[in-house]
Amino acid sequence: MSSEKNIVNLSRRRAIQAGLGAAAISGFPLRASIAQTGDIVIGAAMPITGVFAFAGVGLNQGLSDYCDWRNARGGVAGRRLRYIAEDSSYKMDQEMAIFKKLMGEHKPAVFFGGSTAWAKVAAKEVGQLGTTLTSGVSFASELADAKTHPYHFMVAPTYVAMGEILLEHISRSARGATKPAVAIVYSDTEFGRDPIPGIKAKAQALQIPVVMEVVTKPGAVDVSSEVAKLRRAKPDFVIFHGYVSAPIPEFIKQMREAGMKATPMGTIWSMDKTTVDTMGAAAEGWMGVMPYRYSYDTKDAPMMQAMKEHVAKARPDMSYASIFNVHTWLAGMAIAEVLERCLKAGKPLNGxxxxxxxxxxxxxxxxxxxGLPVSLKNHQITSGRIYAYDGKTKLLQPASDWIQTS
Incomplete structure (x- = not known):
């Protein structure tokens, strides 16, 4: 019997003795490490159809594009990246089925998923296996906790850190001794609620008064009573989180009709150019936090230029690469950096x-x-920049320097 089979059998016996039968019945073969020769597989469950298809298509393209681009330049330490993705339609059961299928059939070194719920469940499976890193679309705070999610990482700040970057910008922009007042509007979802305690704690530390909290359902809802509350609270800035678009445009429209001068601000998933374009007149003055550049911002950014050129060749009819494309291109870069460091050190690709x-x-x-050099020591990127929509160019333009959170 080969040494690899001995390791596998020993791992199975230890798992059973420790009461870890879940990994065995999940359909995953227990392995000490990913294969050390041949292609390196990156698996993914992407929401290519369904309610988040507008994001999933770009997410899938970005990671696929980076793998193609990297392979054209020799791959990682001479090994080809093989990207294998299936459509999850943003359904948890479907996402987990794809995860288990690809883990069993292709043994990916890294797996990219599309939801917070998936990342939480997958963390248990991956923790037992000890073979695979995971990443994804969610920036939920708990996913950056290396104690509970030791093999998961994100290539952006957590939602809490994004809120902190917004508040740092507000604080630095203040004139005089009085700090601007802030209101927070968020969706009644796990996504929406996630960063609110952290944002409030940061505001208190910066002595920024939070004068109102408003919670709504996501999507098209009647916001007239909520706007009335905001008008009475008189905030200087209104931070929206937990939405992609609606009901943000309606909030802004009614706020302006009520004579409010407050600046509306958002977090990453409401900052794509195509999303902001749909806001119409409400987009003027819209600001928000982004952890990386937009695809059209290539000055002094050779990798952004490389991505732009690759996309132009791969999809000549695609005039704009979304923030979803950029996000997974960067994820691919981080994955390749991890793999290369292991392989150059002669270490097996295990968790x-x-x-x-x-x-x-x-x-x-x-x-x-x-815009700033990256550390992934804490399993997340901790910097970002504020962008503002320019109605003349119809582009989101930098409105701050790059801001590093603690």
């Missing part, structure tokens, strides 16, 4: 080694995708 490689990334130059 422990890839996690160590991930946490060794410090002062990493992303070629301008991010």
């Amino acid at each position: 422990a080694n890839m996690r160590a490689a991930l946490e060794s990334i410090d002062k990493w130059d992303t070629g301008g995708v991010t």
